[in-house]
Amino acid sequence: MRAIDLNNIMWRKSSYSNTDGGNCLEVADRLPLVPVRDSxxxxxxVLVFGGDAWASFVDGVKRGA
Known part of the structure; x- marks a missing residue:
């Protein structure tokens, strides 16, 4: 497996995160893979997902699966 350099990427915090630091995760956009970390x-x-797998996960969350 090829290493991915995550040193200079821009992380985006979940829109469900709150200012108290609750249960937050961050993802990095605009990459061939989707890295996810605990903010x-x-x-x-860091967990790294393929784009299709991440899209299926997000879709399932939105549907309440």
């Missing part, structure tokens, strides 16, 4: 642990692990 409270920015130096922690």
């Amino acid at each position: 409270k642990v920015p130096d922690g692990p």
